[in-house]
Amino acid sequence: MSQHPYFLLLFSMKKTILSAGILLFSVMVFDSTAKDSGDATEHGMHHDKMHSINDNRISLGLPAAMKQHQLENMRAHLEAIRSILGFISDGSFDKASQLAHTKLGLTEEMKKMCDMFENEEFKSLGLAFHRSGDALGEALKTKDITKSLDTLHTTMGYCVQCHAAYRQ
Numbered sequence: 687m688s689q690h691p692y693f694l695l696l697f698s699m700k701k702t703i704l705s706a707g708i709l710l711f712s713v714m715v716f717d718s719t720a721k722d723s724g725d726a727t728e729h730g731m732h733h734d735k736m737h738s739i740n741d742n743r744i745s746l747g748l749p750a751a752m753k754q755h756q757l758e759n760m761r762a763h764l765e766a767i768r769s770i771l772g773f774i775s776d777g778s779f780d781k782a783s784q785l786a787h788t789k790l791g792l793t794e795e796m797k798k799m800c801d802m803f804e805n806e807e808f809k810s811l812g813l814a815f816h817r818s819g820d821a822l823g824e825a826l827k828t829k830d831i832t833k834s835l836d837t838l839h840t841t842m843g844y845c846v847q848c849h850a851a852y853r854q
């Protein structure tokens with residue numbers, strides 16, 4: 687019986703320690719959550735910086751309006767490739783050929799677009815790409831699938847080559 691108050695004391699001490707522990711733990715969790723979100727932002731920024739540091743492609747230094755215009759053109763190129771593939775699989779070679787000439791070929795519009803770039807190597811790569819679009823148009827006229835796909839493969843080689851070397 688004489689031990690009873692001692693246990694009570696210990697029990698209440700335990701309760702105090704436990705409460706203090708819970709409080710401390712909550713503060714630590716709150717603090718680390720706050721830090722985590724801070725770190726995430728910092729990490730994100732860091733990541734972006736890393737991205738531009740590691741992006742060794744040549745920048746064309748385009749003004750904002752031209753950037754949008756170029757990206758629109760690019761999306762149209764991608765769409766054209768898809769439509770051409772659709773027409774090839776349908777056996778509609780004439781339609782595929784027409785698209786290749788008008789959407790990927792060296793039209794007056796594309797010539798003007800390419801001429802706007804100051805970077806001469808980029809310009810000549812762009813012109814070579816559009817000439818390959820016309821070559822694709824001609825290959826499609828033969829209705830020879832293997833020949834057409836081989837020419838498309840060459841055209842898409844320019845997409846890959848240019849994207850690997852340049853950015854806006």
Ligand code: HEC
Nearest residue numbers: 757760761763764808811812815844845848849852853854
């Ligand atoms: C002469 C260079 C060149 C050629 C050829 C070229 N592109 Fe691009 N393309 C670019 C540049 C530069 C960008 C912007 C990339 C950047 O800044 O990261 C781009 C961006 C794009 C984008 C992103 C569009 C967006 O809205 O974000 C697509 C899609 C694309 N190109 C598709 C194509 C396809 C498909 C072809 C071939 C049929 C092609 N490109 C050929 C230079 C080229």
